[in-house]
Amino acid sequence: MPNELRDPNHAAAELILTELGEGYRVLTLNRPSRLNAFNVSMHEALMAALDEAEADAACRAVILTGAGRGFCTGQDLADRIRPDGLAPDLGASLDQYYNPLVRRLRSFRFPVIAAVNGVAAGAGANIALACDIVIAARSARFLELFTNLGLVPDCGGTWFLPRLIGTARARAVALLGEPLSAEQAAEWGLIWKTCDDQALLPEARDIAARIASKxxxxxxxxKEALEASATNDLTTQLDLERDLQREAGLDPGYVERVKAFLVKR
Structure with missing residues (x-):
């Protein structure tokens, strides 16, 4: 059974379930009755759970998934209705909650694996795409539904989509707002791969354990080099690879790992 870390004095802690694995953590979005749609409390709970994972010296990978039949449907729209009837400031919500979360996932010191179980819609789809490795159950669907509500894809959607699947497909996915199956997402390169529904979490745990063993x-x-490559030209990237390789080679364990490799060979 998962070892759930909960603070009984803080209800928001229930919104993220944390399971401790061997060298990794599984963070589960836990609002299944709302298809794990975000409200402010869940934003705060997820950021706190990420803080705890990053501070844990034994943790070297994180799996992000959803409870119930969906991964995440983005913003809980019920929270958008103001008592005074005025329109909410959606830009402020992005500035305060969503954009910091996307930046956090991209800059996290070790890999984050999205295990997409069921629907990933709106901001939920793009939060999954912000992770380093994305796998999905065969029943999963990705839905950029923003234009259906008269909105613009956010949480990096207009940045991730063209880079992952190309301009032509990105424009169709963003403008039509129609569901994309997990199989199609994998075929186009939007995600890494699909697996049978019952194998999703075991596969994600295996990936996390393999990363944790390195x-x-x-x-x-x-991860730092790959992230920088999105905006660097080749010359700048070559220089960065040189600098990072020099840094990696100075790690005290490097020589011993080379010796061990040569002995095995």
Missing amino acids: PPYGVTLT
């Missing part, structure tokens, strides 16, 4: 310094620097 020398952590190299994993962290590799």
Whole structure:
């Protein structure tokens, strides 16, 4: 059974369930009755859970998934209705909650694996895409439904989509707002791969355990290099690879790992 870390004095702690694995943590969005849609409390609980994971020296990977039949449907729209009838400031919500979460996932010191179980819609889809590795159950669907509500894709959607699947497909996915199956998402390169529904979490745990078994310094620097490559030109990226490789080679364990590799060979 999962070892759930909960604070009985803080109801928001129930919104994120934390399972401790061997070298990794599973963070589960836990509002299944709302298809794990975000409210302010869940934003705060997830950021706190990420803080705890990053501060844990034994943790080298995180799995992000959802409770129940969905991964996340983005913003809980019921929270958007103001008692005074005035329109909410959606930009303020992005500034305060969603954009910091996306930036946190991208800059996290070790990999985050999204295990998408069921629907990932709106901001929920783009939060999944902000993770380092995305796997999905065959029943999962990705839905950029923003234009259906007269909105603009956010949480990095207009940045991730063209880079992952190309401009033509990105425009269709964003403008039509129609569901994309997990199989199609994998075929297009939006996500890494799909698996049978019952195999989703075992597969995610296996990936996390394999990452956790690697020398952590190299994993962290590799993630840093890949993130920088999105905006660097080749010359700048080559220089960064040189600098990071020099840093990695100075790690005290590097020489011993090379010796061990040569002995095995």
